Amino acid sequence: MANIIEELKNKFSGAVLEQDAAGAIFVPADKIKDIFSFLKLSYGPQFDYLSSLTAVDHLPDIIEVVYHLYSVKGNTTVVIKTKLNREAPAVASITEIYKGADWFEREVYDLFGVDFTGHPDLRRILTPEDCEGYPLRKDYSHPRIMIKPKAEVKNI
Amino acid sequence: MAIELQDIKTEEFLVNFGPQHPSTHGVLRLLVKLDGEVVNDVDIVIGYLHRSMERIAENRTFTQFIPYTDRLDYLASMSNNFGYVLAVESLLGIKAPERAEYLRIITVELNRIASHLFAVGTFAQDLGAFATPLFYGLREREWILDIFESICGARLTYNYMRIGGVSQDAPDGFADSIVKFLNYFRPKLDDFEKLVTENPIFLIRSKDIGILPPDLALSYSVSGPNLRASGVKYDVRKAIPYSGYEKFDFDVPVRERGDCWDRYKVRIEEMRQSVRIIEQAIRGLPAGDIMAKVPKMLKSPAGEAYHRIESPRGELGFYIVSKGDFNPYRLKIRGPSFSNIAVLKELARGVKIADLIAILGSLDIVLGEIDR
Numbered sequence: 001m002a003n004i005i006e007e008l009k010n011k012f013s014g015a016v017l018e019q020d021a022a023g024a025i026f027v028p029a030d031k032i033k034d035i036f037s038f039l040k041l042s043y044g045p046q047f048d049y050l051s052s053l054t055a056v057d058h059l060p061d062i063i064e065v066v067y068h069l070y071s072v073k074g075n076t077t078v079v080i081k082t083k084l085n086r087e088a089p090a091v092a093s094i095t096e097i098y099k100g101a102d103w104f105e106r107e108v109y110d111l112f113g114v115d116f117t118g119h120p121d122l123r124r125i126l127t128p129e130d131c132e133g134y135p136l137r138k139d140y141s142h143p144r145i146m147i148k149p150k151a152e153v154k155n156i
Numbered sequence: 157m158a159i160e161l162q163d164i165k166t167e168e169f170l171v172n173f174g175p176q177h178p179s180t181h182g183v184l185r186l187l188v189k190l191d192g193e194v195v196n197d198v199d200i201v202i203g204y205l206h207r208s209m210e211r212i213a214e215n216r217t218f219t220q221f222i223p224y225t226d227r228l229d230y231l232a233s234m235s236n237n238f239g240y241v242l243a244v245e246s247l248l249g250i251k252a253p254e255r256a257e258y259l260r261i262i263t264v265e266l267n268r269i270a271s272h273l274f275a276v277g278t279f280a281q282d283l284g285a286f287a288t289p290l291f292y293g294l295r296e297r298e299w300i301l302d303i304f305e306s307i308c309g310a311r312l313t314y315n316y317m318r319i320g321g322v323s324q325d326a327p328d329g330f331a332d333s334i335v336k337f338l339n340y341f342r343p344k345l346d347d348f349e350k351l352v353t354e355n356p357i358f359l360i361r362s363k364d365i366g367i368l369p370p371d372l373a374l375s376y377s378v379s380g381p382n383l384r385a386s387g388v389k390y391d392v393r394k395a396i397p398y399s400g401y402e403k404f405d406f407d408v409p410v411r412e413r414g415d416c417w418d419r420y421k422v423r424i425e426e427m428r429q430s431v432r433i434i435e436q437a438i439r440g441l442p443a444g445d446i447m448a449k450v451p452k453m454l455k456s457p458a459g460e461a462y463h464r465i466e467s468p469r470g471e472l473g474f475y476i477v478s479k480g481d482f483n484p485y486r487l488k489i490r491g492p493s494f495s496n497i498a499v500l501k502e503l504a505r506g507v508k509i510a511d512l513i514a515i516l517g518s519l520d521i522v523l524g525e526i527d528r
Contacts, residue, residue, distance in 0.1 A: 066475070126527060
């Protein structure tokens with residue numbers, strides 16, 4: 001994993017890349033398509049399998065999109081993350097690179113409201129067509145959701 | 157005067173399959189654009205079983221969410237339990253004791269056999285062998301469900317595994333009942349194959365239908381028997397072994413053509429390999445605890461974990477993000493059928509509508525884990 005970020009830093013010298021404690025690589029949102037093309041086609045053990053594409057809502061102002069890539073030949077995994085502004089989250093779609101990203105991105109759009117620019121058919125996939133709002137955001141509320149207040153938990 | 161074929165005007169016709177339909181394997185809706193009997197395009201509409209499990213997980217403790225995972229892929233509940241508790245255990249740094257690992261593997265592989273029996277039975281049913289192969293498969297599956305009832309009390313949604321181990325120990329006579337089942341099952345599987353595998357009608361309906369090329373399968377994130385039937389040898393149990401699978405000796409069946417018959421044959425062979433694993437596990441079942449020492453209220457450190465297992469349908473992944481609380485902050489469930497069914501749009505172009513049903517049956521999807 002250490003050499004992945006070194007190679008990425010060499011190839012994309014203009015971009016700011018950091019690695020967090022768990023080994024996930026943060027990339028800027030505008031470099032997503034280039035980095036994924038590189039990882040799938042040019043990097044040594046080619047990352048040809050998109051294992052998962054999801055998003056995490058960090059209050060108050062960041063939505064993180066998390067990509068898990070796996071290389072079947074090289075048997076390695078890499079986690080790529082990108083931070084988006086919660087007001088208008090938008091990132092390039094990687095559907096041309098991984099066709100499986102099509103439905104994953106539709107799900108993230110449906111539940112978080114992230115706009116994937118260049119997606120062939122971005123519409124809701126799990127919720128009904130007339131659903132308003134983005135249900136998995138932390139500030140989503142609906143009159144029928146009743147959440148019990150957290151009781152005091154004693155250490156057992 | 158005679159009407160020539162070229163004088164007949166045709167136009168594209170939109171047929172709506174489902175969401176309630178006996179051949180769609182759940183509440184799945186297909187909008188099929190037909191030109192005569194040939195499919196031009198299919199639009200797949202899901203979400204009729206969306207129960208927002210990922211949102212519910214944010215309001216439950218880690219242990220409280222385990223029964224919800226049963227309802228994801230309801231034909232393989234043990235695998236769902238397994239994937240979830242392994243993800244939480246890797247987040248919390250807990251390791252289950254060895255006896256629990258063996259019991260987990262025995263139950264998960266039995267569940268794999270039960271799930272594949274259902275899958276090949278309903279596949280044969282979709283092709284027109286209306287009841288006989290399905291009921292042969294279900295008869296064997298009943299025995300497995302009785303074994304599960306003896307160990308955890310339930311037949312379909314088990315809630316058997318816990319974070320740190322399993323909830324119930326094997327009852328008296330468990331090993332004998334499993335050995336008896338395996339000795340009964342092996343010749344029955346051969347009987348099932350004699351009935352279905354080389355049947356001429358089955359061959360015409362499934363050979364060379366729905367060929368999935370390996371690079372298209374990888375691009376669509378297809379996994380499980382569908383991917384292995386196309387020639388890609390990727391099985392999470394062998395690639396990233398977990399929970400003791402590296403101790404057992406088993407093969408991963410891979411086939412070359414990637415048509416419906418190959419996907420069916422891979423499932424049959426996987427059942428034989430599961431029998432091998434269960435035999436080795438039940439012979440070597442160690443004595444000991446079934447639960448590690450874990451606190452009653454599990455609080456996780458801040459962090460995240462992504463753990464994948466091989467469920468009967470493919471790669472099942474659980475991605476948990478925690479901010480140091482009793483509940484997960486975000487839980488993402490990567491269900492294999494979600495990616496497996498997306499490839500139907502590519503496979504369906506240009507086939508006859510009867511073949512569309514055959515391809516859908518051979519992909520073996522469960523709507524519970526597509527919609528969550």
